[in-house]
Amino acid sequence: MTINASGEDVLKEVLLVEDSPGDVRLTREAFRDFDQTVRLHVAMDGVDAIAFLRHEGHYANAPRPDFILLDLNLPKMDGREVLACIKKDESLKTIPTIILTTSDAEVDIAKSYQLQANCYLIKPVQLDEFENLIKSTSDFWLTKVKLKQQTQAR
Amino acid sequence: MNAIVDEENTVEVLLVEDNSGDVRLAQEAFREVNRSIHLHLASDGLEAMAFLRQEGAHLRAPRPDFILLDLNLPKMDGREVLGLIKADQSLKLIPTIVLSSSETDADVLMSYQLQANCYLRKPAHWEAFESVVRSINDFWLTKVKLPPQMASG
Numbered sequence: 656m657t658i659n660a661s662g663e664d665v666l667k668e669v670l671l672v673e674d675s676p677g678d679v680r681l682t683r684e685a686f687r688d689f690d691q692t693v694r695l696h697v698a699m700d701g702v703d704a705i706a707f708l709r710h711e712g713h714y715a716n717a718p719r720p721d722f723i724l725l726d727l728n729l730p731k732m733d734g735r736e737v738l739a740c741i742k743k744d745e746s747l748k749t750i751p752t753i754i755l756t757t758s759d760a761e762v763d764i765a766k767s768y769q770l771q772a773n774c775y776l777i778k779p780v781q782l783d784e785f786e787n788l789i790k791s792t793s794d795f796w797l798t799k800v801k802l803k804q805q806t807q808a809r
Numbered sequence: 810m811n812a813i814v815d816e817e818n819t820v821e822v823l824l825v826e827d828n829s830g831d832v833r834l835a836q837e838a839f840r841e842v843n844r845s846i847h848l849h850l851a852s853d854g855l856e857a858m859a860f861l862r863q864e865g866a867h868l869r870a871p872r873p874d875f876i877l878l879d880l881n882l883p884k885m886d887g888r889e890v891l892g893l894i895k896a897d898q899s900l901k902l903i904p905t906i907v908l909s910s911s912e913t914d915a916d917v918l919m920s921y922q923l924q925a926n927c928y929l930r931k932p933a934h935w936e937a938f939e940s941v942v943r944s945i946n947d948f949w950l951t952k953v954k955l956p957p958q959m960a961s962g
Contacts, residue, residue: 742924749921761957768902768956771895771924775954788952795948799941801928803918 667693667797670720672704672737673755674729678778682724685789693793696720701732705740708747722751722796727758727767735766742771749803751796820846820950823873825857825890826908827882834935835877838942843950849873854885858893861900873903874955877945879931880909880916888919895924902956906945 669686673679679697686693696717698704704725707714723741727734734754741747751773756763759777767775776792779785796802822839826832832850839846849870851857857878860867876894880887887907894900904926909916912930920928929945932938949955 745922748924749918751921751927759954764954765902765956768904769898771901773926774904774949775956776952777954791948791952795944795952796927799929799944799948801912801917801930803914803921 665692668696668718668720669693669793670696670698670704670707670723672698672701672723672725672729672734674699674726678726681782681785682789685786686793688786689790690793690797693797694718700730701734701737703731704729704737705732708741708750720750721802722753722773724753724755724792725772727754727756727763735770738767738770738772751800751802753792753796818845821849821871821873822846823849823851823857823860823876825851825854825876825882825887826879827852828879831879831931834938835942837935838939839946841939842943842946846946846950847871853883854887854890856884857882857890858885861894861903872958874958875904875906875926875949877906877908878925880907880911880920888923891920891923891925904949904953904955906949908941 667690671679671682673682683695686695696707698707706712707717710717725734725737729737734756738752738754741750741752754767754772754775755778757778764775776788779788820843824832824835826835836848839848849860851860859865860870863870878887878890882890887909891905891907894903894905901924907920907925907928908931909928910931910933917928929941932941
């Protein structure tokens with residue numbers, strides 16, 4: 656969360672790690688319809704996601720996300736590997752990381768929880784169900800859950 | 810109302826909570842929100858671990874679909890319980906939701922560091938309490954895909 660001088664949450668930062676442009680667009684539209692205070696950042700592959708989280712290269716000024724939506728099947732670096740990287744890092748591990756994938760395979764679900772994904776969501780095929788899921792996710796994680804306060808160290 | 814619950818769809822929830830007022834609020838809220846939830850209770854950290862490890866009186870305890878964990882508990886603290894759950898190769902798969910009246914940044918941060926699945930503030934009043942239970946039900950039980958139950962019980 657970006658906090659302004661009077662201590663209000665002005666913007667919520669969400670990182671979407673997704674290689675399908677169609678799904679990126681749907682997610683973006685769902686957030687726009689539902690919560691305009693969310694700033695959605697997109698990483699199209701696993702390497703890009705890690706660069707964003709570590710403020711590397713052209714991500715030097717990237718904000719720390721309030722939560723991460725992570726697809727499992729990604730080019731360059733797999734979503735499972737990204738998840739493991741996040742959850743092994745003492746600073747990044749406290750960012751809620753939510754798997755959002757089309758896979759309903761038990762092995763993927765079990766593996767994700769083993770790697771300490773905060774929860775696992777299956778992408779619905781139907782458009783309105785997809786929007787609904789984004790809405791519920793955003794509502795639960797941004798208004799119900801107590802997130803770690805961002806101390807703007809910079 | 811028909812109170813018969815379809816065993817197939819029963820959801821097992823372990824509530825780790827020592828305050829009997831909060832236990833009662835949780836029981837009533839879950840009854841209101843979703844009748845297929847079986848709420849199991851552990852009133853301290855040691856009992857929670859015995860339940861999860863099926864020890865002593867908990868030999869036949871089911872594996873919970875998720876855990877609601879208070880932080881300040883007698884005998885064994887909630888932070889320690891969380892640490893033990895998340896260090897166990899099998900138990901770590903069970904979503905563990907911290908439900909605590911503490912709002913201190915240190916408690917929130919530590920819970921996420923120990924890999925709590927999420928942190929919810931426990932409200933003191935009935936209406937707010939019911940609303941939190943409703944959120945848990947609506948998100949964790951209708952949207953989230955919970956980990957598969959291991960065949961070997």
